[in-house]
Amino acid sequence: MFLRFRKKTKISELVEGTLAVVEGKVVAKDLLMAPGSKTKCVHYEVMIETFGTGSRARGRAMWIPEKFDQRFTGFFVEDESGKVWVADDIEELIVDGARQEAGIIGKSGRERYMGRVVCEGDQVRVRGMVAKGRKSDPADVPVLRANEKGKAEVLVKKHALD
Numbered sequence: 001m002f003l004r005f006r007k008k009t010k011i012s013e014l015v016e017g018t019l020a021v022v023e024g025k026v027v028a029k030d031l032l033m034a035p036g037s038k039t040k041c042v043h044y045e046v047m048i049e050t051f052g053t054g055s056r057a058r059g060r061a062m063w064i065p066e067k068f069d070q071r072f073t074g075f076f077v078e079d080e081s082g083k084v085w086v087a088d089d090i091e092e093l094i095v096d097g098a099r100q101e102a103g104i105i106g107k108s109g110r111e112r113y114m115g116r117v118v119c120e121g122d123q124v125r126v127r128g129m130v131a132k133g134r135k136s137d138p139a140d141v142p143v144l145r146a147n148e149k150g151k152a153e154v155l156v157k158k159h160a161l162d
Contacts, residue, residue, distance in 0.1 A: 006021075007021060008021045008022060008023045008125065009021060009022060010022075010079065010081045010082075011024065011077070011078075011079050011081050011082040011083060011084045011142065012081035012082045013081070014084065014130045014142045015130060016130050016131065016132060016142075017129075017130065017131075018129070018130050019127070019128070019129055019130075019147060020127070020128070020129075020130050020144070021125055021126070021127045022077050022079065022084055022125070022126055022144070023077075023079060023123070023124070023125045023126075023157070024077040024078045024079035024083070024084075024123070024124070025077070025078050025079075025121060025122070025123055025124075026042060026075050026076070026077060026118065026119070026120050026121060026122045026123075026124055026160075027075065027076040027077070027078050027083065027120065028042050028073070028075050028076075028120040029073070029074060029075065029076065029138070030073045030074075031073070031120065032044060032071055032072070032073055034046055034101070034115055034117050035048065035069055035113065035115075036048060036101075036103065036105050036112075036113030036115065037101045037103060037113060037115060037117070039101060039117050039119065040119070040120070041117040041118055041119045041120070042072060042073050042074075042075040042118050042119070042120065043071070043072035043073075043093065043095060043098070043117065043118040043154070044069070044070065044071060044072075044115055044116070044117045044118075045068075045069075045070045045095070045098070045115055045116045046067075046068070046069050046070075046113055046114070046115035047065055047067070047068045047113065047114050047115065048065075048066050048067045048068075048069075048105065048111060048112070048113050049063040049064060049065050049066060049111065049112050049113075049114075050063070050064050050066050050110060050111050051063055051064075051109075051110045051111070051112075052064055052110070063112070066111075072088060072090075072093055072118075073088050074086060074087055074088035074137075075120075076138075076141070077124060077126055077144075082141070083141055084126075084141060084142045084143070084144055085133070085137055085138050085141050085142070085143045085144070086126055086128065086143075086144045086152070086154075087131075087134075087137060087143055087144065087145045089136075089145070090128070090145060090146045090150075090151070090152045091146055091150040091151070092146070092150055092151045092152075093151075093152055093153075093154065094151055094152070094153045094154070095116065095118060095153075095154045095156070096153070096154070096155050096156070097155055097156035097157065098116035098117055098118050098154075098156050099116065099117050099118070099119065099122075099156070099159045100114075100115070100116050101113075101114070101115050101116070101117060102114045102115070118154060118156055119159070119160050120160065121160025122156050122157075122158065122159055122160050123156070123157045123158035123160075124154055124155060124156050124157060125154070125155040125157060126144055126152065126153070126154050126155075127147075127152065127153040127154075127155075128144035128145055128146060128147060128152035128153070129144065129145050129146065129147045129148070129152075130142055130143070130144060131143050131144070131145040
């Protein structure tokens with residue numbers, strides 16, 4: 001799996017139409033608020049569960065999944081040679097190594113969240129297709145989009161909040 005991230009390219013050497021792996025620091029244009037944790041980030045995956053009586057296990061109390069939410073906003077990856085825009089129109093963003101969070105929601109203790117976040121300042125490697133920018137993309141920077149299978153991948157190497 002991690003072999004796909006082995007060969008990286010400097011951002012200043014990106015060529016349009018090629019598959020590339022870039023490494024650098026996440027720089028946010030916009031931030032999202034992760035549900036439950038209230039962490040500001042560029043990507044989150046969160047599952048919210050409620051404590052209640054389940055239909056299985058003879059009506060015993062258990063944690064029941066209520067909601068799963070995943071979102072991400074476009075962001076820059078910056079290295080010593082420049083920066084690249086990771087577009088937010090990717091169908092499937094695969095994230096490995098994201099910072100994990102968990103906690104209780106509210107004072108009653110009957111809801112909890114578990115999630116993974118990618119925050120501004122995290123050190124990442126991103127694998128995607130170098131593409132031509134669109135009107136909605138920032139001008140004068142290369143753009144990484146999904147590959148031919150509609151996927152882009154992010155490997156978080158170091159968390160900014162740690």
